[in-house]
Amino acid sequence: MSSNPPEANLVHFIQLRGSSTVMKVMQRIGLKYMDENPNIRLPLLGGGTAMGYKSALDGTADIGMASGQIPQNIQLWASKHKLAIDEVSIATDGIAAIVNPANPINDLSLEQLHDIFTGSVTNWNALGKFSGAINVVSHDPQLGTYEPWKRQVAGKDHITLKAKVVNGLDSLMQAVSSDPLAIGYVGTTFLGKGKVKALAIDGFLPTYTNIKQQHYPIRNQLQLLAKSSAHNEVHNFIAYCLDPNKGQMMIKEMGLVPAAGE
Known part of the structure; x- marks a missing residue:
C-alpha cells in the first residue's frame, strides 16, 4: 500500500x-x-x-x-x-509587419508604416518600386496583438476604416499570403507559419538580437x-x-x- x-x-x-x-x-x-x-x-x-x-x-x-x-x-x-x-x-516579442513575398518592398520607416495603417498612404506607388492599392489587414481589436500595434504604429490616430479586419492569425496570414498588395502584422513566433515576408522597420528586421537590443521598434510584452x-x-x-x-x-x-x- x-x-x-x-x-x-x-x-x-x-x-x-x-x-x-x-x-x-x-x-x-x-x-x-x-x-x-x-x-x-x-x-x-x-x-x-x-x-x-x-x-x-x-x-x-x-x-x-x-x-x-x-x-x-x-x-x-x-x-x-x-x-x-x-x-x-x-x-x-516583436510584432512584424508582413507582406506577400511578391511585394518588392523590404524596408519601411515607422513613419511610412503609420501612414499606411492610418490611411494617409493608400497606394504602393507612394513608396516606390511598384503600384497598386494597399490592402491593409488588421486584427480584431479584442485580440492582444492589435493594442500594442495600434499604440506603437498608429499612436493617437485610428487604424484606417478601410482595413480588412480578421478574427484570428490563420485568417490574417491567409489574407496576406494570397494578396500581393496586402500588408498585415503578426507576432514573430508565427512568421514561419505561412508564405509571408517580414519587413525591416527603420532598417532593422524583427530578429531576436534586434528585439533584445531594442533596435526593432515594435515590441510587445x-x-x-x-x-x-x-x-x-x-x-x-x-x-x-x-x-x-x-x-x-x-x-x-x-x-x-x-x-x-x-
Whole structure:
C-alpha cells in the first residue's frame, strides 16, 4: 500500500485562457511541466487578450494569457467590482509587419508604416518600386496583438476604416499570403507559419538580437495574469515559467526574449 497521503495523488487542473500568442508558448512549456509534474493538467483555451484579462479577473480561468494591455472597458469593469490581478511578464516579442513575398518592398520607416495603417498612404506607388492599392489587414481589436500595434504604429490616430479586419492569425496570414498588395502584422513566433515576408522597420528586421537590443521598434510584452490569492499550484507554474533554466530557456528557444534575462 502506498504511504503517500491521498492529496499527493490528486490531479490538479490549472485552466489557462486568452492570447493565442501566449498560448503557443504555454503549449511548449506546459507539456514539459506536465511531464515533470504528473498530477498537474494545464488545459488551454484561446479567445484573445481581452478574454484572458476577463477570465483571470472573474475566476473562470486560473491564469489569463495576455499579449497587450488591459482593454479600457474591462479595466473599468474590474475597478467597479474591486477586482485585481497580478500581471507577470514572461517574454518580449516583436510584432512584424508582413507582406506577400511578391511585394518588392523590404524596408519601411515607422513613419511610412503609420501612414499606411492610418490611411494617409493608400497606394504602393507612394513608396516606390511598384503600384497598386494597399490592402491593409488588421486584427480584431479584442485580440492582444492589435493594442500594442495600434499604440506603437498608429499612436493617437485610428487604424484606417478601410482595413480588412480578421478574427484570428490563420485568417490574417491567409489574407496576406494570397494578396500581393496586402500588408498585415503578426507576432514573430508565427512568421514561419505561412508564405509571408517580414519587413525591416527603420532598417532593422524583427530578429531576436534586434528585439533584445531594442533596435526593432515594435515590441510587445507577453504576460500571465493571476490573482494573488490563487492556489499554490498556479504560483508554482508561473515560477516555473520564470525559471531561467526551465521556462525561460524554452522561451528563448522559441525565438522570444526571456523576461528573466540571460
